[in-house]
Amino acid sequence: MLNKFPLWKNLMVAMILVVAAVYALPNLYGEDFAVQVSATRTTTVDSQVMGRVEDTLADLDIAPKSIVMEDNQLLVRLSTDSEQLRAREAILRELGSDYVVALNLAAATPDWLAALGATPMKLGLDLRGGVHFLMEVDMNEAMRKILGQMRDTVRTELREERIRYTAVERDGNAINVTLRTADDYQAAESYLDGLYEGYVLLENEAARELTLRMTDAKVLETQDYAISQNVTILRNRVNELGVAEPLVQRQGADRIVVQLPGVQDTARAKEILGATATLEFRMVDNENSVREAEMGRVPFGSELYPNRNGGNVLLTDDVILTGDHIVNANSGFDENQRPQVNISLDGTGGEKMSLATRDNVGNPMATLFIEFKATGERDKEDNIIFERKEEVINVATIQSRLGSSFRITGLDSVQEAQNLALLLRAGALIAPIQIVEERTVGPSLGQENINMGMQAIIWGFVLVLAFMVMYYKKFGMVANLALGSNLILIVGVMSMIPGATLTLPGMAGIVLTVGMAVDANVLIFERIREELKAKRSPQQAIHHGYDSALSTIADANVTTLIAAIILFAIGTGPIKGFAVTLAIGIVTSMFTAIVGTRAVVNAIWGGKRIEKLSV
Incomplete structure (x- = not known):
């Protein structure tokens, strides 16, 4: 029988529409202003913390919509943005720096929809739906770290050349090398002269001292490198968080702007982006007494560090390896089901680890965890003062010569292992950063433009509806x-x-799709009219109209889809948003125009004896 779909095909069309409608429903419920509280590495969020938050809000006469605790996080939903800002400041004062208190926009999706995995689509910052961070880089620490690496390099080079020295130390933007004998001085002068690009060799033969001073051009280059490297690493961290269409860019000499559209877990984003952590691997100094060092008599060439498990550990100054050589890190469990981090090194790092452990089998090696936290204070030059926290998280005896893969144990929790793995995998920041400004961002193009965009969609939709009814009647x-x-x-x-994000250009894609979606129906209906004029019966006209128009519709839409794919492949930011919306619109419009309308037409007119079609 002509123009009759089998039951399974009708059910398929109905099921697709029902599923799409269910997953589209969360977009009708909007979002709540919220404050999110997360624990740092040394704390947990429990019922006691929830009680403190409830008491703080009661003192402010703020009645929250809800306070929910899950996954070691506390989410406080509020009615207005002013209540959100007041609540955040008060909670931050109450809980202190041991907790991460961040602004958030939490989806108001009902529980039954959330249970099905339905969530609202992500909106770009231009459609209100993200967080803006302004970060400041500590340039002093960047220079200290880079010159520290240079100092270690000079020490290694001189040892390999068998040139004896009494000290190699950093002094401001220079490295001072003090030699043992006049012969060593002559050999070092000959070897170091012109060895390092961007450094000038200054001589003091009377004191047997050579100074490698960084040139002004090299200082600027190093600072620029620190900013650029931090931008790259922040992008990697944003990618690890799974944020769609983020913005990470440099602003001025020492600041970085990060915009995260559609982020739900802003507390975790803030903690991961702002964290400055790295590892150093050093040998334990077994030749000197820890007790003597604790009394203030730290031997030359060693340093005393606190052990996370209690007490102190005496480590040598020489750094075997830093986190810069880590290419991959994944959290897991050891044979006793305790959290650990499995680490893979690059070629250079593997060689360094292999050389260092070759002659130290049976000796203990320590993993030093270094973290920077902003104190909130500034120095005389208006730079943020960071507190450097160092602790030994693991001391293990080297059982055999290590290579490019090994593991770190001694971590307190699975969450800590996951966070440490993420930081190491995404890269250690060259210099610590402080979030100096944080805010939720409204439409960057103005609410008026957003309203006009919505009006364009609505008016385009209404006009198309009116035209189709007037021109094609029931069809x-x-x-x-x-x-x-x-x-x-x-x-x-x-x-x-x-990964799909709706932006203002994406709304333009929807407007375009509204017009393109009826193109297929226009082709089909015109073919049906032609078939009727050719004296075919209504049933044959419907059948041949859909079949004849199919190839034309496919050709037109496939070429447009190819253009959308190219835009997505080579475009960035808003261009990608437009391409995604356009591509999805093309596919869905082909489905509704060819399959959807055929199902409805077949249900109404198919298989019946009719004399005339209203088309």
Whole structure:
């Protein structure tokens, strides 16, 4: 029988539309202003913390919509943005720096939808839905770290050349080398002269001292490198967080702007982005007494560090390896089901680890964890003062010569192992950073532009609906039903795709899709009219109209889809958003126009004896 779909095909169309509608529903519920409280490495969020937050809000006469604790986090939903800001400041004062207190926009999705995995689609910052961070880089620490690496390099080079020295130390933007004998001085002068680009060799033969001073051009280059490297590493960390269409860019001499559209867990984003942590691997000094060092008599060439498990550990000054050589890090469990981090090194790091452990089998090696935290104070030059926290997280005896893969144990929790692995995998920041400004961002193009964009979609939709009804009568109403279904499908699919983000250009893509979606129906309906004029019966006209238009519709939409794919491949930011919306709209419009309208037309007119079609 002509123009009759089998039951399974009708059920398939209905099921696709129902699923799309369910996943599109969360977008109707909007978002709540919220404050998110997360624990740092040394604390936990429990019922006692929740009680303190509730008491703090009661003192401010703020009635929260809800306070929920899950996954070691506390989410406080509030009614207005002013309550959100007041609550954050008060909670931060109450809990102190042991907790991460961040602004958030929490989806107001009902529990039954959330249980199905339905979430609202992500919105770009231009459509209100993200967090803006302004970060400041500590340039003093960047220079200290880079010159510290230079000092270690000079020591290694002189040892390999068998040139004896009494001291190699950093002094400001220079490295001072003191030689043992006049012969050593002559050999070092000959070897170091012109060896390092960007450094000038200054001589003091009377004191047997050579100074490698960094040139002004090298200082600027190093500072620029520190900023650029931090930007790259922050991008890696944002990618690890799974943020769609982020913005990470340099602003001025020592600041970085980070915008995270559609972020739900801003507390974790703030902790990961702001964390400055790295590792150093050093040998334990077994030749000197820890007790003597604790009394203030630290031997030359060694340093005393606190042990996380209690007490102190005496380590040598020489750094075997830093976190810069780590290429991959994953959290896991050891044979006793305790958390650990499995680390892979690059080629250079593997060689350094192999050389250092070759002659130290049976000796203990320590893993030194270094973290920087902002004190909130500034120095005379208006730079943020950071507190450097160092602790030994693991001391293990070297059982055999190590290579490019090994593991770190002695971690307190699975969350700590995951965070440490993420930081090491995404890269250790060259210099510590402080979030100096944090805010939720409204539409960057202004609410008026957003309203005009919505009006464009609505008016375009209404005019198309009116035209189709007037020109194609009852068949035009079927096309309008398909057009409405197409919008539901677009929103539903974008809500299901984790990386899809709706931006203002994306709204333009929807407007374009509204016009393109009826093109297929226009082709089909015109073919049906031609078949009727050729004296075919209504059933044959419907059948041949859909079949004849199919190849033309496919050709037109495939070429547009190719253009959308190219835009997505070579475009960035807003261009990608437009391409994603356009591509999804093309696919869904083909489905609704070819399959959806055919199902409705078949249900109404198919298989019946009719004399005339309202088309």
